[in-house]
Amino acid sequence: MSKPAQSHKLLAIPGPVEVTKEVLHAIAQPPLSHVSPEFVAVFRDCIQMTRKVVDTQDGQPFIIAGSGTLGWDQVAANLVEPGEEVLVLKTGYFGDGFADCLRTYGANVEELKAGRGSIVELHRIEAALRSKKFKAITITHVDTSTGVLSDVKEIASTVRRISPDTLVVVDGVCSVASEEIRMDPWGLDVVLTASQKGLGAPPGLSILIASQRAIKVFQTRRTPVTSYFASWKKWLPIMTAYGNNTPAYFGTPPVNLILAYHASLKQITGTAPSLDERYRLHKQVSQRIKALANQLGLAQVSQDPEHAANGMTAVYLPDGVVASDVLPRMAAKGVTVAAGLGDIKDKYIRIGHMGTSVVDAKRGDIDTIAESLQASLKEARAAKKDIVEETP
The missing domain is CATH 3.90.1150.10 (Aspartate Aminotransferase, domain 1)
Known part of the structure; x- marks a missing residue:
């Protein structure tokens, strides 16, 4: 029995986290063709609404099947070339993971580690930025292991003042849509996140928004991208096409997850x-x-x-x-x-x-x-x- x-x-x-009945209804629908006009319109809307959530006019969203961790791979593979310097701010377990991912792709990583339950102090960040040229700095907005909230606005302002060419990369997996984040006003180059936290959809979507400055850095890199699935050479044309209401194909998108994400975004960006x-x-x-x-x-x-x-x-x-x-x-x-x-x-x-x-x-x-x-x-x-x- x-x-x-x-x-x-x-x-x-x-x-x-818990999701709304509208999100549950959306994911339970019969799958659509990923190149159908109906789905293309949904994907286009997701790109536009994702921009609104992180407050950017022209940032380029990448909405790809995967966990938030895939965002680390996208940053490490597309924006950092082997041997380049990256400054990683560590306020818990997930800062450790980002550093490990960057090293896997050949970056030289310098870590600034906070005491348990604390932030990395601005004076330490300033000193590090003055000591050498960094291609990027990574900030875990909320480290899910400790609940520590870093002051992204203040850190980004410090980077822009001392090392304006350094890319500001924010791991916002546990912050987007639950913590204030303003990509354009704060001068952020990358915000990476996932569908299953503040964005209120089931897990399974890696969501990353890159500034036009970051896209230019990618387009002018000297060495080949060291990933296949995470390569923006593959995904940028796809996201550009969907953003222009045109179907395109590299890998099949998780149609029903995107329908669920769309339903949640409509609620988040509603009046x-x-x-x-x-x-x-x-x-x-x-x-x-x-x-x-x-x-x-x-x-x-x-x-x-x-x-x-x-x-x-x-x-x-x-x-x-x-x-x-x-x-x-x-x-x-x-x-x-x-x-x-x-x-x-x-x-x-x-x-x-x-x-x-x-x-x-x-x-x-x-x-x-x-x-x-x-x-x-x-x-x-x-x-x-x-x-x-x-x-x-």
């Missing part, structure tokens, strides 16, 4: 709530979750409230309590949150609050997350106390 299907658990990890209002709502909910954590005696991994992400919260657990004590209890109450990453992964948990769970208060997701966390932590503490009391 088959087991009954389990009810849906609220997904409150830092991505994937209400505006992008600015979405940012305000994410900040408001973030403050609520962080205040609850403080009330429960849980210290944040991010040490400075001014540099804490608004789309997620990472908190240390009390002494004697580990992630495996809390996560199953929250799951039993219908909420899925994430353990930590790296060498302290058992000592903290990560809670995602992005997208429709934040924007649509009627869903009650944030109330559910708060109640589950509070009750589960109480149970975990009580269980640990009982074990201690029973120990002879």
Whole structure:
């Protein structure tokens, strides 16, 4: 006899996140031909709306099947030639990954590593930029492992002042559509992200926007691109064609994922709530979750409230309590949150609050997350106390 299907658990990890019914409806449609007029129009709209989300007039979106990690490969393969210098700002696990990817493609990587839960200070960035010529600097806007929010605007301004030819590359996988990001006004050259976090679609799309300056750097490179699938030589004509409402082919796009992305983008770029209002709502909910954590005696991994992400919260657990004590209890109450990453992964948990769970208060997701966390932590503490009391 088959087991009954389990009810849906609220997904409150830092991505994937909950999606709207319109997104679910879109992905459940019969597939379209990727060269049909209907699909070409959808792809064209996605390119235009993606520009709007990151605030660029002429940035070139690349919407390709893959995870956010593919964005690293695109940067390393297309914009950095073997032997060129790249400055990587590291505020957690994902800065480590970007550095590793760049080295794989032959870049000389210099790392500026922050203390755990901290940002890389501007004076260190200034000193590094004055020490040598860097082809690019990479910034993890929100490192999903720590919840640290880097000040991209201020860093980009510093780069433009000291080393104006250096490309400013932002890993916005855990920030786009949940944190303020303004590509043209801030002078950013690349913003890379993915579909499954603030953009409110299922995982599976690598989304990257390149400035025209970055495109020119790619077009004038001296050596061949060292990737096949990630090569802009293959993808730039495709994206240009779709942007001009014309079908083109290199690799078959994930049609239904793009339909889902289109549905979410229509909601994100619609008149209400505006992008600015979405940012305000994410900040408001973030403050609520962080205040609850403080009330429960849980210290944040991010040490400075001014540099804490608004789309997620990472908190240390009390002494004697580990992630495996809390996560199953929250799951039993219908909420899925994430353990930590790296060498302290058992000592903290990560809670995602992005997208429709934040924007649509009627869903009650944030109330559910708060109640589950509070009750589960109480149970975990009580269980640990009982074990201690029973120990002879």
